[in-house]
Amino acid sequence: MKNRNSQYKSLKMIFIIFTFLFGALFGQSAMAQTGTTSSAAMEKLANWVGQWKGEGWSMDETQQRSTFTVEENIQLKVGGHAILAEGIGKDKATGEVGFESLGIIYFDNQLNHYQIKSFIADGNMALTKATVNDQGQFMWQFDIPNGSIRYTMNISGDTWNEKGEYIMKGTGQAFPILEMNLTRVKK
Numbered sequence: 001m002k003n004r005n006s007q008y009k010s011l012k013m014i015f016i017i018f019t020f021l022f023g024a025l026f027g028q029s030a031m032a033q034t035g036t037t038s039s040a041a042m043e044k045l046a047n048w049v050g051q052w053k054g055e056g057w058s059m060d061e062t063q064q065r066s067t068f069t070v071e072e073n074i075q076l077k078v079g080g081h082a083i084l085a086e087g088i089g090k091d092k093a094t095g096e097v098g099f100e101s102l103g104i105i106y107f108d109n110q111l112n113h114y115q116i117k118s119f120i121a122d123g124n125m126a127l128t129k130a131t132v133n134d135q136g137q138f139m140w141q142f143d144i145p146n147g148s149i150r151y152t153m154n155i156s157g158d159t160w161n162e163k164g165e166y167i168m169k170g171t172g173q174a175f176p177i178l179e180m181n182l183t184r185v186k187k
Contacts, residue, residue: 039080041107041114044132048074048083052160054182055092067092068099070180072160082106097121105130116140141167149177158184 052072059065068089075084085103090096100121108115114130130140141150147169153162164178 036109037081038107038109042076042080042083045083045105045138046076046080048085048155048160049076049187050074050184051186052182053185054160054180056089056162056178056180058164058178059176066098070182072182114138114140150174151178160184 052070052074054070055067056070057065057067068091070087070089073086076082077084083103083105085101085105087099087101087103088097089099091098101118102120103116103118105114105116107113111129114132116128116130117125118128119125126142128140128142130138132138136154138153138155139150141148148167150165150167151162152165153160155161160180160182162178162180162182163176165174166177167174
């Protein structure tokens with residue numbers, strides 16, 4: 001009986017240790033996946049909300065320029081903590097869809113900056129840091145082979161202008177690759 005009681009205590013101790021270790025690991029995992037956002041920081045972007053329509057042009061790596069129409073639907077979500085941005089661009093000449101995108105924009109309190117999680121119809125996605133500069137422009141940039149792409153967006157009243165640039169690695173020289181001009185058609 002004493003031997004059985006000793007085995008029971010040993011099993012109980014192993015169970016307690018296992019539970020403690022599992023809890024510690026699970027707790028760390030859960031902590032790593034949580035964070036907080038700032039609705040106050042998102043108020044700076046509240047003037048984006050609405051449906052937008054316009055036109056633009058883009059240039060590919062062969063320097064071929066194409067024109068397109070664009071529609072953007074911007075919504076403030078989850079109590080003002082995030083923006084959902086849906087965009088679709090169509091070739092101006094043919095009407096064929098040239099791009100379709102979905103973005104989630106939020107302010108990450110731990111990183112102390114805006115984040116954009118973007119998805120496009122070809123299956124690519126990105127998580128990118130974004131900032132609002134002193135002129136009120138919203139800017140984001142991500143690396144690509146041999147350089148990076150930087151976007152700068154200005155929204156003033158019911159007018160949206162966005163420019164994209166390819167930044168050459170090593171030289172920092174910037175080349176325009178996109179410009180869009182939209183008007184808010186519905187708040």
